[in-house]
Amino acid sequence: MQSWTSPAIPALPGRGQRPQLHDTATGERVDPVSEGVGTLYVCGITPYDSTHLGHAFTYVAFDTLNRVWRDAGVDVRYAQNITDIDDPLLERAEATGVDWRDLANDQIDLFRSDMSTLRVLPPDHYIGVVEAMDLLVTAVEAMLAAGAAYRVEQDIYADLSADDRFGSLSHLDPEAMATLFAERGGDPDRPGKRAPLDPLLWRGQRPGEPHWDGHSLGPGRPGWHIECGAIAADYLGLPVSVQGGGQDLIFPHHEMGTSHLRFLPDPGTHGDQSTQGRSREPIRCFVHTGLVAYQGHKMSKSLGNLVFISRLVAHGVDPxxxxxxxxxxxxRDSWEFTHxxxxxxxxxxxxxxxxxxxxxxxxxxxxxxxxxxxxxxxxxxxxxxxxxxxxxxxxxxxxxxxxxxxxxxxxxxxxxxxx
CATH class of the missing domain: 1.20.120.640 (Anticodon-binding domain of a subclass of class I aminoacyl-tRNA synthetases)
Structure with a gap:
């Protein structure tokens, strides 16, 4: 996937300081750079609606980290995904009568334009799920081989009981986890699952839905949480210095994606499962941005209270x-936008x-x-x-x-x- 053109960055005299960042998992300040290299993975968009101020707040925040690291002489390596196949995209496409691929492409183009307008530095690797399908299939196969996944009919789920460090990011109690999992795309009541929180890794082919060759998994498409971990590991290597996104991704998305990573082989091991159970965590530092509200509520497609970057610019606001x-x-703060x-x-x-x-x-x-x-x-x-x-x-x-x-x-x- 092509990203967007990078703006020039002026050279400054001397060298800046490497930032101390608040790690969501520990609450401590850390410098996650190792041997002069800072790897950054920021969760990208699901392309079914335009870029709003909440999105922009996140991407501008991590753009600031990118710039500060570069000023400090850090070798920055940045990857970002695009969830260009997922239930919300398919639902919006059906509701609007637009082919899901056309909807995704239109919104990805608009996102690129918005990021360019805001002078956000592009990622080195801008990866769509569709183009990474073989990588994701391999990741799910590795989890099955590691005993960290199981089948339910044509679907495959992660077995969270295999991960004794699950919950170490969000530190939520079981009740709070159950509530958020159900609210944010989970299926706690699916018959046949070993535990309600176990997340979907591979959705077997359904009539009328797009699907891909899953090799030993069977035809289907990936679940949400596996994509970020697999893409980050493959394009950046482990451990990743910083995994970033909005606070609403802490649970379940980042908690579960990190859990999946604990059962994937380190890059360069060529599938050697001897790396399982390693003590090293796959993410050095989790950085999460606050949420942006408007008219008294968090910006939400369901509420219709979105403030779009492209519309602000079209109405004459200087980007x-x-x-x-x-x-x-x-x-890190959540706040409310006013004109x-x-x-x-x-x-x-x-x-x-x-x-x-x-x-x-x-x-x-x-x-x-x-x-x-x-x-x-x-x-x-x-x-x-x-x-x-x-x-x-x-x-x-x-x-x-x-x-x-x-x-x-x-x-x-x-x-x-x-x-």
Whole structure:
């Protein structure tokens, strides 16, 4: 799958600091980079509706991590999936009378356009489930071989009882797990399952549904949770430095996807099951973004309270102001969008653009502001503090080096003040 064109990133003098990130699983601050390499896997879209502000908040947050890592000299390797075959996509296609492939392609194109408009750096690997089908089949076969999966008629389920570390990410009690599993696509009442929470790995062929050759699994299509783990392992290797997404993915999606990974062979072992039971966790750090509300409720397709990026831009909102409005919130916090936030961001953008056009002065104190900016971002990507540092820098009219001011805003926050 082709992603989108990458914007240029200005080079900054010196080197930034590697960020300490809040790990959802432990609640501690960690630096998950190993030997100078930072691998990043962020769950992608199910392409049945346009990119809204909630999506954008997540992808801009991880774009900030990408930029901060690069500024610190980290070799960043980034992968993202697209769930281009799933029940919600098929249901929307049927409801609208559109072929599911056409619906997916249209929404993927719009997502690419929105990410390009927001100047989000593209992933190195942008992988659709359909194109990764053989990889996912192999992963499910490996789980069966490891004794971590079982058949129920033509379907295959993960056996969560095989994983004594299940629950170590979300730390939820069984009642809360059961509630969320049922609300978020699970099938706790399926007859024949060994336990209600056991998730689907492979859905056998049903009449009228798209299906693929599952080799020893039989024809069908994959469940949701297996796709991210298998794609991350294959394209990034294990352990992955950071697995990211919205807070609503903590359970069941990331909890179960990580559980699946514990039973897949390490990349490079060529299917050797001797790696099973290894003590090393497959993910070093889980990073989750807050949820965005509008009109008193979390943005939801069912409620119809979505604020789409493309519509904001079509109505004349500068995409740079959208990005600044998103960055004015700590990535881990949930918040409610109001239109005045865009006006505040637009005023900030105009002020900063004026500063970027200031003449260079002989004496400059810009270096101290750059250091403060880097320190703020190294503190668990504290973008609201970064904006305050830049406001102070702007009040000093660029502190004698408006070019460095503009480069820093572009390189670290993804906002081009010169355009």
């Amino acid at each position: 740079r102001a959208i990005r600044l409005a998103l960055l004015d919130h700590t990535y 005045p936030q865009l006006e505040i961001a637009g005023t900030r953008l105009a002020r900063w653009r004026q500063v970027a056009a200031e003449p260079v002065r002989e004496e400059s104190t810009a270096a101290k502001f750059l250091e403060r900016l880097r320190t703020a971002l190294a503190d668990d990507l504290d973008t609201p503090e970064a904006l305050r540092v830049l406001d102070s820098w702007a009040r000093e009219r660029g502190a004698g080096d408006p070019g460095l001011f503009a480069d820093a805003v572009d390189a670290l926050l993804g906002v081009d003040l010169r355009d």
